[in-house]
Amino acid sequence: MRSPTSRLYLATVALLLFLVLWAVVAAHPWGSAAATKAEPDPRLVALDRRQRRLAHEAALVRSEVSLRWRDYRRALRRREAEIAAVRAAHVRRLAAARAAEARLAALRDAAGSTGAVSAVQSAPAAAGPAPAAPPARVVTLPPQVRVVTLPAAAAPATSSTSSRP
Numbered sequence: 001m002r003s004p005t006s007r008l009y010l011a012t013v014a015l016l017l018f019l020v021l022w023a024v025v026a027a028h029p030w031g032s033a034a035a036t037k038a039e040p041d042p043r044l045v046a047l048d049r050r051q052r053r054l055a056h057e058a059a060l061v062r063s064e065v066s067l068r069w070r071d072y073r074r075a076l077r078r079r080e081a082e083i084a085a086v087r088a089a090h091v092r093r094l095a096a097a098r099a100a101e102a103r104l105a106a107l108r109d110a111a112g113s114t115g116a117v118s119a120v121q122s123a124p125a126a127a128g129p130a131p132a133a134p135p136a137r138v139v140t141l142p143p144q145v146r147v148v149t150l151p152a153a154a155a156p157a158t159s160s161t162s163s164r165p
Contacts, residue, residue: 090140097138 094138094140101138
């Protein structure tokens with residue numbers, strides 16, 4: 001073995017053979033059969049059980065929240081319909097009051113310009129003599145707000161002042 005090329009080839013093959021044997025030993029092919037028959041780690045089993053339980057609880061919470069949102073949306077639609085009905089009734093009453101005010105003003109103008117009191121008295125809106133009071137004004141006020149003072153909170157049940165358990 002005097003040739004440097006053959007020495008280089010021999011060193012390369014030896015290194016390659018060493019690396020292949022190292023990979024085979026590191027893979028532990030003889031230990032995998034025993035590892036599959038052994039019991040799994042109890043911590044992993046407990047972790048898997050906990051994960052399944054939490055997933056189940058999350059599904060229950062999701063369904064409960066969706067039911068509550070459904071009920072809330074129904075109640076909200078019902079309340080909005082009530083508010084719309086009250087507003088429509090208010091607008092109708094407001095329009096009726098303004099129309100009555102306009103009729104009364106027209107009757108007063110007619111009675112004042114012609115001097116005939118009989119026109120005011122014969123009108124179907126006026127049962128008696130024409131009222132001397134000025135016409136009524138309809139005013140819409142904002143809703144009243146009542147301030148409620150709540151009692152002071154009770155002392156905590158624990159004697160600890162720390163927020164940590």
